[in-house]
Amino acid sequence: MLPVALYVCPQTVLSSLGLALDGLQLANRLAGRELFRVRQVSADGAAVPLTHARIEAQAALAAVARDELLLIPATGSDIPAMLAGNPALLAWLRQQPRQRALGSLCSSAFLLAEAGQLDGHRATTHWALAAEFRRRYPRVKLEADALCTEDGARLCSGGAQAGLDLCLQLIARHGGRALARQVAAVLVFDDARGSQARYAPLLPQPPRSTLAPLLDWLRQHHAEPIDLPAMAHRAHCSSRTLLRRFHAELGMTPNEYLQRLRMDAAREALADPARSLERIANEVGYADRASFARLFKQLCGESPGAYRQRLQGRLAAP
Incomplete structure (x- = not known):
């Protein structure tokens, strides 16, 4: 006892x-x-x-x-x-x-x-x-x-x-x-x-700063091939400066933010049972389903399939 x-x-x-x-x-x-x-x-x-x-x-x-x-x-x-x-x-x-x-x-x-x-x-x-x-x-x-x-x-x-x-x-x-x-x-x-x-949100609250236009652009184009130089070009600064600003304001690198943005979009897409995991992976910017699933589990704490199953269970509950 x-x-x-x-x-x-x-x-x-x-x-x-x-x-x-x-x-x-x-x-x-x-x-x-x-x-x-x-x-x-x-x-x-x-x-x-x-x-x-x-x-x-x-x-x-x-x-x-x-x-x-x-x-x-x-x-x-x-x-x-x-x-x-x-x-x-x-x-x-x-x-x-x-x-x-x-x-x-x-x-x-x-x-x-x-x-x-x-x-x-x-x-x-x-x-x-x-x-x-x-x-x-x-x-x-x-x-x-x-x-x-x-x-x-x-x-x-x-x-x-x-x-x-x-x-x-x-x-x-x-x-x-x-x-x-x-x-x-x-x-x-x-x-x-x-x-x-x-349960934790993948993305920090957007800062009120000059990064806001870049973050808005990333939300609209996250599925496209995007690298650090391309993001720095959009922000009108050098890659080193962009890295420094992301660390200071968001606590992560631009690439980490992009990956989290894609996983956040994947969470929304998984609510639709008609969309296959392969299709969702492609829609959020990944040609390889395995890489997508591995990163999803790393950031979200469970596999895409488990997340979908849990989400569908909640939606089916009275």
């Missing part, structure tokens, strides 16, 4: 807390025994007012046992407010030994990292927060594409729904894979969902 303490603070995202409670308590019910002893804790043991609810706590943070997994549900995307609003938790985390079991859901990885508990460890968080996380915590081995990471006694999940992926991982370990699949089925949740790359 694994004791789990869910930490609740004013920034706690109610849906994240609910997912963790539902997943672990459902596992207990379906297993017919207590695989997880779950309780809510707060800084001082008092009830915590959230935006839409008031959450009771069964214990104070200081009462969390040494063998208890402290799991911190998501705490929103306002990182400065989250860090400033949890001095008691950060002080407690900084005192914990490396063997203490600690976990975070979504944005709460920032709390573990701020306390130094993720230094040298693999971790993940929501894909949209990855750049800020890397800037703040360069000692952490961030795997932004991962839905879940486990490194020693440190558990992390990325994205709001990925908290349930982490819970299913715990359920599989303590109750078996069959039970984890059963919990996922009851909750109408896809087990083994792959990576966050399936």
Whole structure:
């Protein structure tokens, strides 16, 4: 039996807390025994007012046992407010030994990292927060594409729904894979969902700069043979200057942007079941289906066929 303490603070995202409670308590019910002893804790043991609810706590943070997994549900995307609003938790985390079991859901990885508990460890968080996380915590081995990471006694999940992926991982370990699949089925949740790359946008927001005309032109002509000199000519600058501007404004090379633009167009095309993969590959600029499929999987986290199957499943759902 694994004791789990869910930490609740004013920034706690109610849906994240609910997912963790539902997943672990459902596992207990379906297993017919207590695989997880779950309780809510707060800084001082008092009830915590959230935006839409008031959450009771069964214990104070200081009462969390040494063998208890402290799991911190998501705490929103306002990182400065989250860090400033949890001095008691950060002080407690900084005192914990490396063997203490600690976990975070979504944005709460920032709390573990701020306390130094993720230094040298693999971790993940929501894909949209990855750049800020890397800037703040360069000692952490961030795997932004991962839905879940486990490194020693440190558990992390990325994205709001990925908290349930982490819970299913715990359920599989303590109750078996069959039970984890059963919990996922009851909750109408896809087990083994792959990576966050399936959900993150391929393209950054277009900058308000002199690159905008070039980006508009690329969107209209992405399927044509285009190389760096051709793009530099359109932008009225040298290739070296264009490379520098792309890195500064978009964080990638012009060719990387072009490939992502083509994959974004392919995602749209895959919604049409009448268009073959060969046809789609040609339409977005690839003569070789295999090269197209390999790059699609690299950037999107799954094969074109798997993406189409998942998309058609969603479209067919009532």
